[in-house]
Amino acid sequence: MVITGGVHGDEPAGAYAADQIRHWPITRGKLIVVPRANVVALKANKRNTPGEPAETANLNRNFPKAKEGGQPRGALATALWEFTRQQKPAWFVDLHEGSDFNAMTNKSVGSSVIVFPTTDGKAVAPAVQAAVNATITNQNHRFTLRGPPVDGSLARAAGAHLGAHAMIMETTIKSQALSIRARQHRVMVHTLLKHLDMIDATVTPEWMTARVSPNTPTPHVAVYDAGGTGGTSAVRVAEQVGKQPGAIVVRVCGDDIRGGALDQFNVVAVPGGSGSKEAATIGEDGRARIRKFVEDGGGYVGICAGAYLATSGFSWGLKILDAKTPSPKWERGHATVKLELTNKGRQVFGDIQGVFDCKYANGPILCPANVESLPDYEVLAFFRSEVAEHNTPPGIMINSPAIVAGRYGQGRIICASPHPEQTKGLEKFIARAIAWVTGRASIAEKANAR
Ligand SMILES: [Zn+2]
Structure with missing residues (x-):
């Protein structure tokens, strides 16, 4: 499984959660996490990549589309695509954030799971959705199921060109603390990894840090x-x-x-x-x-x-x-x-x-x-x-x-x-x-x- 976060620089919870999930010990298969896929955009807190021309500024539209000969556009998308391709992932997950709750408005895909339509992907997505919704009391803030990911996105390309079971997980920035959005990402990824038997019972959604030597009591x-x-x-x-x-x-x-x-x-x-x-x-x-x-x-x-x-x-x-x-x-x-x-x-x-x-x-x-x-x-x-x-x-x-x-x-x-x-x-x-x-x-x- 390949997990990416921070493809869009103004969606910090995906990068935050990915950086926590990378510490989870994997008991079956292989997990590759790219927590900060778009470092310059994250540093600038911008959706678009600083310094890129307008036509390639949105990184998540630069991955091989269905019709355009299957080529990525721009150096960063090319590097990320090349890396992802080499991993031959069976599963691909991209962690994003939207501006508003999709359950309330079509203007944003915030709080949704966007699934590429493979049999396995579609089979597990409702469990991912149910797990995160079990942590949410406000009906209007519950996650929706959508699909497929937009053409040109890394998840779409991973599904269409690599045959991966792919999905985008989207939290909502509006009115929710970073801690809550990061937890929602962890709960969703945890559900998926558990379903695939990649983690054992010692890994819980509360696992956020590396195991570090306690000898020097650093904070x-x-x-x-x-x-x-x-x-x-x-x-x-x-x-x-x-x-x-x-x-x-x-x-x-x-x-x-x-x-x-x-x-x-x-x-x-x-x-x-x-x-x-x-x-x-x-x-x-x-x-x-x-x-x-x-x-x-x-x-x-x-x-x-x-x-x-x-x-x-x-x-x-x-x-x-x-x-x-x-x-x-x-x-x-x-x-x-x-x-x-x-x-x-x-x-x-x-x-x-x-x-x-x-x-x-x-x-x-x-x-x-x-x-x-x-x-x-x-x-x-x-x-x-x-x-x-x-x-x-x-x-x-x-x-x-x-x-x-x-x-x-x-x-x-x-x-x-x-x-x-x-x-x-x-x-x-x-x-x-x-x-x-x-x-x-x-x-x-x-x-x-x-
Ligand atoms: Zn995004």
Whole structure:
């Protein structure tokens, strides 16, 4: 089987999922994955290939058509076609994304499985569709079955000229987090590989990373980026942590966490948005899994909503941090505020003296919750100014904790009420927080034993 991703550069989930699927051990046959088929287009985040003339700009129209003598057009299509042909694939799968849900509009093929009409391909496609649809509650977002792939596409050419059972899997970019779209791709490919007996029961759709040596505890970070997250927080965190040497950073959704995905990581990061909505989407089982993960030595980094989520004063909170909010009025406003590090904070974030600016957006005001079973948090930074809009109580923010560190079981926690990940000059804060909460080899060993 040959799987390609990233043929269109503005459809990132296909490339993301392919890069995860390539780690799956194959027990029968052979799996060849080309995760980033169109590197320049992916870098530019463009559908069309930068630098190509208009007639060959859309890579997925350059593969041998039925009528034009069967020749690919352009250097990239020629190379990809030559490579694919040499593999003599029995199966070919191309991972794409559409702009809108095909179940709702004919203007896009988003959320569909587009099958080249071979007997075997048509036989398995409904199972692929059913598996992914079982993960989707909204009827309008369910996958449709279509076919054949458009003339000039790699899937069409693989079916027509190589005799492969070929299909395009399309997720939908609109209103869905990258983590969810990547999971949908994994669920579909997993179903197909399972059907062909190419993987055994140890491979689940939650398998996202390489097995790596746990000897040096480099960060393997799951960044929650699905329901309840907002703005650019998850993207910034993933970028900033991903720049660390050896770091593995993967964006995960609620189904991933509930399915046991955290086994592969030693840190979970929960970015900004709405704490109660994040809690609802992660679900009770997912929250229990995060608690157990930290208890067993995993790290937790929460920013704004992710900090609310860690606290002990809400029914939906993780209750891993001995902190609560002193007032139920949370909508203090958006502002640039002043912070100052403590001595402990300088050990974690570096030697920054005096006050400095940080973006703030309705983050929690923290005070001790005095939960008997939890150790007290340590303050890493204090607010040195405040914002108190929308009838929120004044005076409780200034000189209150802005960033705190805690412990839960074997695990370490850092929670930031403001947004250093979105503040110019503070881009290293989250990576340093991750480094501080990472370090327990036990979790990495567990991941390695998978
Ligand atoms: Zn596409």
